Amino acid sequence: MNTLKRYFLIDAGVTFLNHGSFGATPAPVFRAYQNWQRELERQPVEFLGRRYSELMAGARQSLATYLGTRADNVVYVTNVTLAVNIVARSLKLGPGDEVLATDHEYGACDRVWRFLARKQGFTYINQPVPLPLTTEAAFVECLWQRITPRTRLIFLSHITSPTAAILPVGEVCRRARRDGILTLVDGAHAPGQIPLDLEVVGADFYGANLHKWLCAPKGAGFLYARPEVQDLLEPLIVSWGYEAETPGASRFVDYHEYQGTRDIAAFLSVPEAIRFQQTHDWDAVRRACHDLACQAEHYIRELCGQPSLYCNDSWFGQMVSVRLPDEIAPDSLKTGLYEEFRIEVPIIKWNNLKLIRVSFQGYNSYRDVNYLLKALRQVL
The missing domain is CATH 3.40.640.10 (Type I PLP-dependent aspartate aminotransferase-like (Major domain))
Structure with missing residues (x-):
């Protein structure tokens, strides 16, 4: 799936984990x-x-x-x-x-x-x-x-x-x-x-x-x-x-x-x-992205000590939300992740909960998951 990264116009200096907000268009499209x-x-x-x-x-x-x-x-x-x-x-x-x-x-x-x-x-x-x-x-x-x-x-x-x-x-x-x-x-x-x-x-x-x-x-x-x-x-x-x-x-x-x-x-x-998407076997891309979402959900929950929002992984696809500790300041966390680590990921306030929503697309890899976890360990 890493081969798909070359098709996208995403800034190479940014770890982009927010495809869910506005998407990203491949160069041929x-x-x-x-x-x-x-x-x-x-x-x-x-x-x-x-x-x-x-x-x-x-x-x-x-x-x-x-x-x-x-x-x-x-x-x-x-x-x-x-x-x-x-x-x-x-x-x-x-x-x-x-x-x-x-x-x-x-x-x-x-x-x-x-x-x-x-x-x-x-x-x-x-x-x-x-x-x-x-x-x-x-x-x-x-x-x-x-x-x-x-x-x-x-x-x-x-x-x-x-x-x-x-x-x-x-x-x-x-x-x-x-x-x-x-x-x-x-x-x-x-x-x-x-x-x-x-x-x-x-x-x-x-x-x-x-x-x-x-x-x-x-x-x-x-x-x-x-x-x-x-x-x-x-x-x-x-x-x-x-x-x-x-x-x-x-x-x-x-x-x-x-x-x-x-x-x-x-x-x-x-x-x-x-x-x-048809040319690049998008069913396989979806599966790979879902695997990344599962990994991210598991390790962020483990890091934060929070319960899952889902009883199993059939409830989410390429995008997953994880609960953050109550004491987190969402705006500060989002700003810090971007300004210090160049990670683009939304931090959401919803129903008195604080969530991190991580999206994975064909340009992402396990390296992005690991880098996010490394950054979270430093700022949480």
């Missing part, structure tokens, strides 16, 4: 991205005026095949926060309605729901999910303790941001469908980190980032919607796709794909990101 930008600038009218629909359709088909769904069920968006806003602002939620989530959700998306709840009068509930995570059945039952006849939507991360846990979203979606409840999955960390088949997951709506674990350029994400619920979604940005003069086969795509003049190079580079 980044070249494809820049080539698309040059192609646009060579003849902007040709590119955006005549070729736009064809180019986007091709990129969307490549993505849909990768995700196990039809091209008419996905649209490109810049990030998952935008995808969540599209769904949240489209649903006619009001007084008496409830949206149920866990207390492990990403802060930006929590803010979307809290903002709209205050504005529209519905209730946003973050159900506490205790640690350590034990079984999928226990997780689902914990979530269902807060289901009521007023629950309109379940909002759930596929892989949580603060705790790096892979949640059983498929089982949640199946049970929610049975109970007549809509589901929206935040898949920010899923594509590229775990195998993903959207038809198997069964969510009504699924938003994700592609710039993280798929290693596409920044500004590439998607929104998926089942055909049966696509008409519930209104365009967040109203443009030429609304009342389209030449409608496409999918009103969902018409409404949400074209948002005025913008750089679509990141979207068009996604097929190259998919090819890069």
